[in-house]
Amino acid sequence: MATIHPKLSDELSQTVVSSTKSVKIKIKRSNPNVNSEQKFDDFVVPIEKWTTVLDVLLDVKSHLDHSVGVRYSCRQASCGSCGMKINGKPGLACFTKISELDSDTVTVEPMDNYPVVRDLAVNMDRMINNHKKVMPYVIREDSEIDAESGIREFLQSPENVDKYIQFSSCIKCGLCNSACPTMAMDKSFVGPQALAQAYRYIADDRDKGKNKRLKIIDESHGIWRCHFAGSCSQVCPKGVDPAMGIQLLRGYLLGIRD
Amino acid sequence: MERETGAREGLKGWLHPGKIGKFGIERLAWLLMRLTGLGLLAYFIGHIYETSHILDGKAVWDKSLEMTQTTEGHLFLALVIGMCVFHTGNGIRLMIAQMGYGIGKAERPDYPYKPQSINMKGKACIYATLGMAALAMWYGMAVMFA
């Protein structure tokens, strides 16, 4: 049953409210460590045209209900902490303005395909483990530390940087894995985040780990379980376009890309 | 690869109509691709069984054909034609995309970060495939009901 809370609680009503607009936010609440109960709590919060979903959640936490569980950090779409389902679609709370949702009611839920820690915070171990599996670092036998000349650089042309720079914008927010239909059913699928990162390093001409990575992703729950639904790219807040990375990556395994 | 457990959306993530609204025509194409694939496999098994009646003589063959010589049978075959055309057309689109064509070129992303792989060419192909499937169904019905 949804609980409607007052606009501002009596004890913390000293906040100056200049806005004439407000939004009703429905927050999905659950704590699997305590019980399996899930419910929506409703709060009415004043907004300005620049107010983000995260601003609203922090307003709720500050003035209406301190117990709302939400993970956040940078507030500027750089840390990837505040991923959640906003009106049914995965998005970053700090990067989604209430005004662009075009709705008087905003529903926020934890991201799909991740175990819930509490309320809107999810456990991202699965994504991080898959990210690590594709060896997200430059692999080569020689080192930047040279015995004779000290530190040297692995030079790279701007054209070669352009081949992977898009995919290096990933902030590990996990929205792509949340939107992916394969992730909805396949608990062993490596996921669009990790696959896009595999491409990012394989496309980097300083890297020599292509064969190792291709072997890791060329298995029954690897790259071939992507069927290009494109949902991952639609929700990426940084323009990484994981679907493109995955299709380009497939080219190596199909033998049409060196 | 290590087996991992975790919360998953389940079949709702595949079949919920709201997903198509949120994620667009590409998600519908993804769903139809597997539904038509399963439908065509079921039809193919039935077709192999049905055609095996040729071994049992003319009377049995004619009787087995009667099943599809009804209005319902013709509508069923029209659906098979539609599934076949969609699965083929969309399959060609996917193969081309999966070889890296028509999905844009990797470059420095700029705000508002429109994904290049989800583009009008791909959407047009999906709509064209749906249109061709409808057209093929209509033609198939015209032939069967003639």
Next chain:
Amino acid sequence: MMVLRESIIMKIHYGTAIGALFLTVIHIMMRLTQDFHESLAYENVIANYESVGYALLLELLLILISVHGFNGLRVILFEMNQGPTYEKVVTVGCLAGMAALIGYGSRTIIMTSMGMT
């Protein structure tokens, strides 16, 4: 259970799709070269089977679609559930289904083309 690398299996999946597409077009065109209902008449179908070229086309089509179809089913089933035993059962089940269908269809093609009706 991993007999072939997934990339090899998927190359086969794509190859069978392209092959099946061309052969299906010919198969359907054969129905449309004459009146649809007439083309399905017992004598006409027997004549089709007794043509060696067409019988070979049907056999090839049977193999291509069976391989493609059952591999597609395997992919969907792999995505629906996971686990070593489950995946082994799915792989063996799909291979068995594929073999059974090819066997059953081949029996029809061979016997009919040899006039054993």
